[in-house]
Amino acid sequence: MSGAQPVIVLDKVCKNFGAFRALINVSLSVSKGEKLVVCGPSGSGKSTMIRCINRLEEHDGGHIIVNGHELTKDSRNIDAVRREVGMVFQNFNLFPHLTVIKNLMLAPRLVRHKNKDEARAVAMKYLERVRIPNQADKYPSQLSGGQQQRVAIARALCMNPEIMLFDEPTSALDPEMIAEVLDVMTDLARDGMTMVCVTHEMGFARSVADKIVFMDAGEIVEAATPEAFFTKPQTERARQFLSQILAH
Amino acid sequence: MTLDPQLILDSLPLIAQGLGITLKLLLYSALFGIGLAIITLVMRISGRWYLSWPAQVYIYFFRGTPILVQIFIIYYGLPQFGFIRGSILWPILREPFACCVIALGLNSGAYVSEILRGGVLGVDKGLTEAGKALGLSSPQRFIYITAPIAIRLSLPAYSNEFISTLKATALASTVTLMDVTGVARTLVSQTYAPYEIFIAAAILYLAFAWISYVALAWLEARASRYVKKGN
Amino acid sequence: MADLAAWGDDYLLGTLVVLKVFVVALIMAVIFGLIGAAARLSRNRIVSGLAKIYVVAFRGAPEIIILLIFYFGIAVSLTALVQYFDPATKFVDIPPFWAGSAAIGLIVGAYMTETFRGAFLGVDHGQVESAYALGLSKFQTFFHVRVPQMWRLALPNFGNHMLSIMKDTALISVIGLEEITFVAQMATSVTRQPFTMYMTVALIYLAITTLITFGVAALEKYANRHLRGAR
Numbered sequence: 260m261s262g263a264q265p266v267i268v269l270d271k272v273c274k275n276f277g278a279f280r281a282l283i284n285v286s287l288s289v290s291k292g293e294k295l296v297v298c299g300p301s302g303s304g305k306s307t308m309i310r311c312i313n314r315l316e317e318h319d320g321g322h323i324i325v326n327g328h329e330l331t332k333d334s335r336n337i338d339a340v341r342r343e344v345g346m347v348f349q350n351f352n353l354f355p356h357l358t359v360i361k362n363l364m365l366a367p368r369l370v371r372h373k374n375k376d377e378a379r380a381v382a383m384k385y386l387e388r389v390r391i392p393n394q395a396d397k398y399p400s401q402l403s404g405g406q407q408q409r410v411a412i413a414r415a416l417c418m419n420p421e422i423m424l425f426d427e428p429t430s431a432l433d434p435e436m437i438a439e440v441l442d443v444m445t446d447l448a449r450d451g452m453t454m455v456c457v458t459h460e461m462g463f464a465r466s467v468a469d470k471i472v473f474m475d476a477g478e479i480v481e482a483a484t485p486e487a488f489f490t491k492p493q494t495e496r497a498r499q500f501l502s503q504i505l506a507h
Numbered sequence: 508m509t510l511d512p513q514l515i516l517d518s519l520p521l522i523a524q525g526l527g528i529t530l531k532l533l534l535y536s537a538l539f540g541i542g543l544a545i546i547t548l549v550m551r552i553s554g555r556w557y558l559s560w561p562a563q564v565y566i567y568f569f570r571g572t573p574i575l576v577q578i579f580i581i582y583y584g585l586p587q588f589g590f591i592r593g594s595i596l597w598p599i600l601r602e603p604f605a606c607c608v609i610a611l612g613l614n615s616g617a618y619v620s621e622i623l624r625g626g627v628l629g630v631d632k633g634l635t636e637a638g639k640a641l642g643l644s645s646p647q648r649f650i651y652i653t654a655p656i657a658i659r660l661s662l663p664a665y666s667n668e669f670i671s672t673l674k675a676t677a678l679a680s681t682v683t684l685m686d687v688t689g690v691a692r693t694l695v696s697q698t699y700a701p702y703e704i705f706i707a708a709a710i711l712y713l714a715f716a717w718i719s720y721v722a723l724a725w726l727e728a729r730a731s732r733y734v735k736k737g738n
Numbered sequence: 739m740a741d742l743a744a745w746g747d748d749y750l751l752g753t754l755v756v757l758k759v760f761v762v763a764l765i766m767a768v769i770f771g772l773i774g775a776a777a778r779l780s781r782n783r784i785v786s787g788l789a790k791i792y793v794v795a796f797r798g799a800p801e802i803i804i805l806l807i808f809y810f811g812i813a814v815s816l817t818a819l820v821q822y823f824d825p826a827t828k829f830v831d832i833p834p835f836w837a838g839s840a841a842i843g844l845i846v847g848a849y850m851t852e853t854f855r856g857a858f859l860g861v862d863h864g865q866v867e868s869a870y871a872l873g874l875s876k877f878q879t880f881f882h883v884r885v886p887q888m889w890r891l892a893l894p895n896f897g898n899h900m901l902s903i904m905k906d907t908a909l910i911s912v913i914g915l916e917e918i919t920f921v922a923q924m925a926t927s928v929t930r931q932p933f934t935m936y937m938t939v940a941l942i943y944l945a946i947t948t949l950i951t952f953g954v955a956a957l958e959k960y961a962n963r964h965l966r967g968a969r
């Protein structure tokens with residue numbers, strides 16, 4: 260991983276909500292093709308951090324550079340980053356008024372100015388990839404949670420992103436649906452996608468992640484390989500967190 | 508006192524002569540109101556004080572005062588000013604029909620823009636975030652994501668507002684228009700059978716309110732096709 | 739301005755009339771609303787059916803028509819009645835104050851019916867069951883568990899109904915009650931300043947509706963005090 264070109268760099272990033280410090284000097288870099296898993300207790304700032312990467316949140320201090328674009332107020336850079344970075348949310352956020360296929364076609368048509376046929380072809384390709392090509396004309400509300408999340412992943416992939424962000428993609432799902440989503444994510448990882456995943460699926464982290472970042476109270480407390488993190492965590496906070504997570 | 512059902516039936520076709528004006532008033536005011544509501548909404552959520560302030564003052568004034576007074580201000584009040592009598596709008600502002608459409612439209616616009624705002628606020632924030640993450644611009648997010656959902660969320664309240672506008676058209680009779688109420692009032696002054704004639708008029712309005720209600724409920728059902736049943 | 743000042747006393751008296759109509763109509767509306775809600779919730783099909791007709795008719799027909807039915811209709815009926823005993827009578831005049839207040843009270847009572855009913859049904863049944871389980875009587879449950887929660891649910895709509903009553907008072911000028919819109923009509927015919935006169939009316943209404951809005955907001959804050967801090 261070291262030596263490869265970093266595609267995401269966070270340098271002493273700070274973020275406050277009013278007086279509350281949600282991120283404190285968070286520094287981190289992700290290189291091309293790397294898979295980063297972020298974990299930590301609830302409220303530790305994981306979502307805030309990942310949302311800063313495509314500027315759903317604005318950071319207050321430090322620098323964020325994604326694919327060579329520094330995120331500032333400059334809207335051209337924001338647009339560029341959002342075109343190159345896909346995101347998958349905990350609660351799917353599929354557009355309820357559009358069918359599955361139209362959910363997938365919307366951004367390619369509006370942002371990439373593809374014509375209808377091109378957009379549809381790309382959409383079908385990714386629906387097949389997430390293994391639900393036969394649900395194309397249904398509305399999101401007619402799908403199971405696992406299917407919805409796979410549609411959301413396909414929707415992000417349709418923009419041909421170089422980086423994918425996942426914010427707890429399986430934590431709103433019933434246990435039997437978690438596996439189908441993790442399988443799709445594992446496939447994606449195998450194909451070389453650069454990924455940042457907030458997740459507590461430690462099995463997934465162990466098998467897919469190149470690096471694990473543990474956050475607590477707005478800070479990165481530990482960053483290590485999965486083996487190192489799981490076998491000998493360096494801090495008491497990480498040990499506690501792991502014993503809680505693994506107890507379940 | 509005896510109520511004469513035959514008289515009610517007989518007066519229905521007479522009163523129905525006013526239906527054309529009532530419906531025209533309703534249609535024009537409703538359309539004008541929707542147009543104003545959209546402009547006002549965009550001004551309100553623009554985030555710029557010099558746009559959102561006037562929008563708020565407009566809404567505050569028209570929601571806080573009686574429609575009858577609004578009609579009187581526009582029809583009787585505006586000609587107080589010489590520049591209005593001299594303006595190119597004078598041929599319009601001189602007409603009671605146009606004044607009623609303006610007053611009812613302004614009134615309904617204020618309410619509808621609040622209804623639409625409620626719809627916009629009701630759209631899950633996660634959806635616009637998903638739009639952002641996909642790289643949609645802010646106008647694209649509004650047109651393709653927020654607006655369609657907000658419109659569906661607004662339809663039930665809009666249905667009530669539409670019926671309110673229908674009822675408000677009856678006030679046009681106070682500025683000499685011969686709508687359903689105007690015709691009914693004239694008939695009453697001729698026949699002195701207020702119960703029968705006003706009840707006949709009320710029946711017409713009720714029938715029309717019911718039709719509007721059913722039509723808008725159908726529209727809402729269509730717009731909600733994608734919403735999961737029983738959930 | 740000098741013209742307006744000359745009419746100051748009339749506006750003041752007119753405002754008092756408006757406030758009196760408001761209070762009387764509000765009391766009536768609450769009474770009709772409570773009766774209506776009780777009837778709507780009744781297991782007796784006929785009673786609940788009648789209440790339903792009341793709600794549909796008074797919410798669907800234009801306010802002005804209902805007002806005219808009340809004013810002219812009751813006058814005609816009463817005249818007929820009095821003439822039966824005393825054939826010399828020409829015409830019995832109904833005080834517009836009472837005809838107007840009653841009409842508005844009935845109209846808004848129909849809206850209140852639905853609000854009260856919704857609030858009654860809106861109280862979680864588990865609340866009632868746990869009160870019974872704790873050994874509270876039906877009566878105690880109603881007053882200590884149901885009513886306090888009901889009024890919190892009903893308040894926002896109740897506030898809107900109060901605003902409706904206030905704005906509907908302007909209609910009574912149509913039947914000749916000397917409230918502020920009527921005063922403005924008089925003043926206009928003398929001063930030829932219709933805009934000034936009607937705008938004054940609008941601003942008086944705006945002031946009163948603003949007060950009502952603030953009052954209701956304060957009440958809501960009080961009613962929801964136990965929810966503060968919870969998210």
Ligand SMILES: Nc1ncnc2c1ncn2[C@@H]1O[C@H](COP(=O)(O)OP(=O)(O)OP(=O)(O)O)[C@@H](O)[C@H]1O
Pocket residue numbers: 276279281299300301302303304305306307308
């Ligand atoms: N918009 C906001 N306004 C105020 N505070 C916020 C906002 N968003 C997040 N926070 C606060 O910032 C802190 C970090 O939130 P964040 O959502 O990043 O946590 P998280 O690690 O993702 O937690 P979880 O595992 O529960 O999703 C929390 O204490 C939260 O209350």
Ligand SMILES: [Mg+2]
Pocket residue numbers: 305306307426427
């Ligand atoms: Mg989170």
